[in-house]
Amino acid sequence: xxxxxxxxxxxxxxxxxxxxxxxxxxxxxxxxxxxxxxxxxxxxxxxxxxxxxxxxxxxxxxxxxxxxxxxxxxxxxxxxxxxxxxxxxxxxxxxxxxxxxxxxxxxxxxxxxxxxxxxxxxxxxxx
Numbered sequence: 515x516x517x518x519x520x521x522x523x524x525x526x527x528x529x530x531x532x533x534x535x536x537x538x539x540x541x542x543x544x545x546x547x548x549x550x551x552x553x554x555x556x557x558x559x560x561x562x563x564x565x566x567x568x569x570x571x572x573x574x575x576x577x578x579x580x581x582x583x584x585x586x587x588x589x590x591x592x593x594x595x596x597x598x599x600x601x602x603x604x605x606x607x608x609x610x611x612x613x614x615x616x617x618x619x620x621x622x623x624x625x626x627x628x629x630x631x632x633x634x635x636x637x638x639x640x641x
Contacts, residue, residue, distance in 0.1 A: 517610045522627060523636035524586040529610075530630065533617070537592060541614040542574070542583065545640045547605055550576040556602040558594045558615060565589055567626050572615055574605070583615070586630060588622030 521529040527546035531539040547553070555575040565571045565585040572583040594616050598604055605613040620626075631639065 518633040521610075521633055522586075522630035523633055524584070524630055525639070526584045526586075527640075528583060528586040529633075530586050530627075531610075531614075536619075538587070538589065538618050538620060539614045540586065540589070540616050540618055542605065542609055543636065544609050545637070546581075547609045547613075550574060550581060551578040552576055553602045553605045556598050556605070556615075558598065559591050561591050561593060563591045564621065565591075567622055574602075587620055587626045589618035590621050591616050591618050593617040 517531065521531045523529045523543055527543045527549075529541055529543050533539060553574055553576045557573040559565070559571050563571070565588065567585050567588045569585050570582040571585045571591075574581050574583060595614050598613065598615070607613065
């Protein structure tokens with residue numbers, strides 16, 4: 515089973531993946547990364563930071579534009595992908611396996627996920 519069969523995507527192009535330990539991996543979808551072009555800088559939050567669904571939790575800059583990254587659910591950051599600080603282009607190469615942004619514990623209600631889409635539905639929406 516590929517990772518895209520397990521993720522849920524937001525209309526603002528973030529994805530969440532539920533991990534075996536109950537935490538979530540959060541990142542940008544392949545579509546978002548394609549639209550941005552070559553990524554040159556990424557600003558991620560610190561571990562321990564809390565965000566409500568819809569709040570900006572990170573910023574990404576590419577050769578084309580700077581974009582805010584929004585929280586697809588309410589969460590507390592448990593880990594950031596440190597390797598992206600030195601190599602933000604990893605996002606262009608592999609946004610799911612190596613280019614994830616953060617790992618987090620959900621702090622909101624499960625109903626916050628109701629407006630997230632399975633990857634196939636998301637792809638139809640953006641095409």
